[in-house]
Amino acid sequence: MSYDRDDGGLEQAGDFDDEARVRKGRALAGTAVLLIAAPVALLLATGAEHPAEHAWPPPVEAPAELASSPTVARSAGKRTVVVLLFDGLAPAMVEGAETPTLDRLAREGAWTDAMVPPFPSVSLIGGFTISTGCWPERHGIVTNRFFDPGKGFYDHSKDDDWVVECEQLHEIAERQGVRAATLGWYGEVSASHGKRARIVEWAASWDEYPSDAGRAEQVAQLLALPVEERPQLILAYFKGPDGAAHFLGVDAPETRAAVEEADRAVGRVVDALEKNGLAGETTLIVTTDHGMVPIHHLVNLDYILRDLDIEARMLATGTTGFVYLDDPTKRDEAIARLSAYAEVFDVFPTDAQPEWSHLGNGPRVGDLIVSAKPGYAIEDRGQWPWYFRWLAWTGPAVYDASASLRASHGYPPGTAPVNGVLYAWGDGVRPGEKVEEVRAIDVHPTVAALLGIAPGEPVDGVVARGLLADDA
Ligand SMILES: [Zn+2]
Numbered sequence: 001m002s003y004d005r006d007d008g009g010l011e012q013a014g015d016f017d018d019e020a021r022v023r024k025g026r027a028l029a030g031t032a033v034l035l036i037a038a039p040v041a042l043l044l045a046t047g048a049e050h051p052a053e054h055a056w057p058p059p060v061e062a063p064a065e066l067a068s069s070p071t072v073a074r075s076a077g078k079r080t081v082v083v084l085l086f087d088g089l090a091p092a093m094v095e096g097a098e099t100p101t102l103d104r105l106a107r108e109g110a111w112t113d114a115m116v117p118p119f120p121s122v123s124l125i126g127g128f129t130i131s132t133g134c135w136p137e138r139h140g141i142v143t144n145r146f147f148d149p150g151k152g153f154y155d156h157s158k159d160d161d162w163v164v165e166c167e168q169l170h171e172i173a174e175r176q177g178v179r180a181a182t183l184g185w186y187g188e189v190s191a192s193h194g195k196r197a198r199i200v201e202w203a204a205s206w207d208e209y210p211s212d213a214g215r216a217e218q219v220a221q222l223l224a225l226p227v228e229e230r231p232q233l234i235l236a237y238f239k240g241p242d243g244a245a246h247f248l249g250v251d252a253p254e255t256r257a258a259v260e261e262a263d264r265a266v267g268r269v270v271d272a273l274e275k276n277g278l279a280g281e282t283t284l285i286v287t288t289d290h291g292m293v294p295i296h297h298l299v300n301l302d303y304i305l306r307d308l309d310i311e312a313r314m315l316a317t318g319t320t321g322f323v324y325l326d327d328p329t330k331r332d333e334a335i336a337r338l339s340a341y342a343e344v345f346d347v348f349p350t351d352a353q354p355e356w357s358h359l360g361n362g363p364r365v366g367d368l369i370v371s372a373k374p375g376y377a378i379e380d381r382g383q384w385p386w387y388f389r390w391l392a393w394t395g396p397a398v399y400d401a402s403a404s405l406r407a408s409h410g411y412p413p414g415t416a417p418v419n420g421v422l423y424a425w426g427d428g429v430r431p432g433e434k435v436e437e438v439r440a441i442d443v444h445p446t447v448a449a450l451l452g453i454a455p456g457e458p459v460d461g462v463v464a465r466g467l468l469a470d471d472a
Contacts, residue, residue, distance in 0.1 A: 063202060064194025066174065079427050080282040081450050082219065082234045083169075083443070084269060085130065085185075086212070086262045087123055088242030088409070090291035091421050093250060097259040101267040102423060105286060107432065109425030110467040114437035117290040119357050120320035120371070120410040121418040124156060126289030126440055127186040127237070132166035133444025133459040137360025140164030144317035145380070146364045147324060154364070160187035160196055164362075167456030169444055170197035173233045176453040181222050184209055184237035199231055212238045212258075216265035220272035233451060238265060245292045249406035273426070283428050283450045287443065288420035290409045293319075298401045299344055299378045301370060302392040308337040314366075316380035318410025321345075322366035331367050338370070344398055345372045356413050358460075374415055377401065377408035428472035435466035 091113035094102055105111065117126045118136055120143050128141040136142045140163055145155050154162055168187040170180035174197060181199035182188035188200050195202070201218055203209050210218065215238050222234055241258035248254045266286050273279045301321045305312050311326040312334070325331060331349060338347045348354065348369045351361055359365045372378050381392035411418045422438050428450050438446075441461030448455040449463045450472065 063189040063200065066195045066198050067193060078281055079450055079452070080230075080232050080234075080278060081285065081447050082223075082236075082269065082273075082282060083285045083287070083447060084219070084236050084238060084266060085127065086238045086240030086265075086286070086288050088245055088290060088292050089240050089259070089262060089288035089421055090245070090250065090417060091419065092417065093241055093245065093255060093259045093292065094421055096251065097256045097263070099259065099263040101263045101270060102286065102421075104270075105266070105284070105423040105425040106434070109284075109423060109429045109431060110433035110435060111421065111423040112435045112438050113419065113421055114416075115287055115420040115422040116413050116437050116439045117418060117420065118440055119359070119412045120318060121290040121413070121415075122318045122320070122410050123242070123289045124158075124186070127158075128163065129440045130287070130289065130443045131168045131170075131186040131235070132163070133169075133441050133448075133455055133461040134166035135358035135360075135441060135460050137358045137362075138164065138458065138460065139166045140362070140364065142359050142362075142364045143315075143320060143322065145315045145383075146322055147313075147315065147366070149363050158184075158186050158188065160190035161192050163187055166458060168196060169447055169456075170233065170235060172448060172453060172456045173451065174198065178233055178451055178453060179231045180233040180235070181231035182235045183215060183218055185235040186237075188235075197235075201236075209237075209239055212240065212261050212265040213268070215239075216268035219269050223269070223272040223276050223278060233447070238262060240288065242292075245407050246405060250292050250294055252406070270425075279426060281427050283424060283426045285422065285424050285443070285447070287422040289440075291418045291420045292407045292409055293374055293411060293415065293417040295319075295375055295377045295401050295405060295408045297344075297376050297398050298405060299341075299372060299376050299398050300381070300392070300395065301378050302381055303395055304338070304341065304397045306393060307395070307397065308334075308340070310334045310337060312367075314370075314380070315382065316370075316378040318408050319372040319377050320410045321370040321378045321380070322364075323368040323370060324366040325368070328367050334368060338368075341397070343373065344376050345370050345378070347371075354412070371412060372410070374411055374417075377405055377410075424467045428469055429467060430469045430472075433466065435464070438464045438467065 118129045122144050124144045125136050125141050128139050132139045170182050173180040180197040182197045183201035188196055189202055190196055219236050222231055240262055241255050244255040244258045273282050301314050301316055312323050314321050314323045335347050350365045381389055409418050442464045445455040445459055445461045446464045
């Protein structure tokens with residue numbers, strides 16, 4: 001495997017050769033770790049999901065307008081579909097908060113507390129899976145950060161150019177004559193093709209993302225447009241309670257407040273639907289990319305690889321790490337050495353993945369997949385500013401997380417708290433129904449069915465019939 005070592009973000013590899021200097025520095029570093037734990041925790045905090053160092057979304061400067069749009073006409077069905085995706089909205093959080101609007105959606109519509117994300121259960125992979133209806137092995141966004149031998153370093157990008165196969169919801173809509181609007185959505189812009197929907201609320205950086213209240217206002221404004229301009233499909237991303245839950249805990253008052261703000265945001269959209277007389281002809285779907293699991297320890301996989309003399313580079317997000325071996329023929333040896341940490345994480349060779357993993361065999365996944373046990377998260381110090389990266393070379397291998405991170409996600413499906421919530425309400429929805437589960441891959445075909453259009457080609461999910469009224 002020959003990834004470009006000079007690629008952006010990989011400069012950590014440069015000094016790895018200076019073994020002696022590094023080992024000598026370890027004793028000092030141990031003290032330093034304690035002294036700067038707090039600021040680093042903060043940096044880790046801001047970087048854990050959305051690193052400030054890298055442009056996020058990626059550098060797609062002022063995307064061009066949607067190039068070719070079919071004749072403006074509403075689709076065969078008259079129905080409008082609005083999808084609101086809140087980052088990290090876990091069932092336990094909703095249960096612990098005052099959520100009158102979500103409660104109403106559950107009472108009057110169909111819902112589940114098992115919206116099953118793909119593996120790893122992290123935001124980018126989840127969002128692209130929801131939007132395309134494909135497993136990551138097809139759409140190619142295999143986690144939040146990975147290497148691609150041709151394209152280089154992927155880091156939290158929503159650029160549609162990274163998608164290998166499959167179509168986004170807004171693409172199939174526009175292709176079939178359904179006006180679409182995307183607000184901070186996955187694959188809404190492309191470096192090569194510009195905007196991928198007629199209306200795109202695109203932000204150049206994470207800091208420019210609106211609050212959930214602000215995002216709800218944007219959705220409400222779209223719903224107030226005259227019928228000839230109003231989008232028939234609206235896909236909106238909300239920051240949700242993810243950040244608060246990560247750094248303050250699933251049960252923290254701030255997390256509860258964030259969930260209640262999310263509920264008010266949904267309320268604002270419901271209000272707009274009712275005020276504009278659209279409630280009877282609209283399906284509202286409120287969902288998330290993943291749940292949230294309390295953690296107690298962090299795993300320094302960079303250090304472990306060095307300590308076990310495994311020559312490799314790794315990238316990690318949440319609870320999953322991809323290991324790219326310098327010499328892939330040493331794979332079995334690496335697995336044997338890493339088995340010393342069997343209580344902390346599982347290790348899968350890429351070509352022998354468990355049946356629930358749909359990451360495929362491509363080079364983006366690396367040679368080994370390291371999946372932490374519940375309660376452990378894997379940190380990637382390569383996300384830290386360059387002047388802190390030397391800390392990756394210091395121990396300890398596993399250490400208490402309470403100073404920095406309280407909760408994480410990324411665990412395999414079957415780890416119940418990584419599931420999220422999904423509510424469907426309004427036109428075409430079976431009222432008063434709780435369904436056992438809905439998979440992330442099923443959202444795309446379900447939205448297509450509600451719009452009366454064909455799903456993308458290819459697609460892995462199926463229509464979630466349990467959510468829908470018999471005549472939908
Ligand atoms: Zn998160």
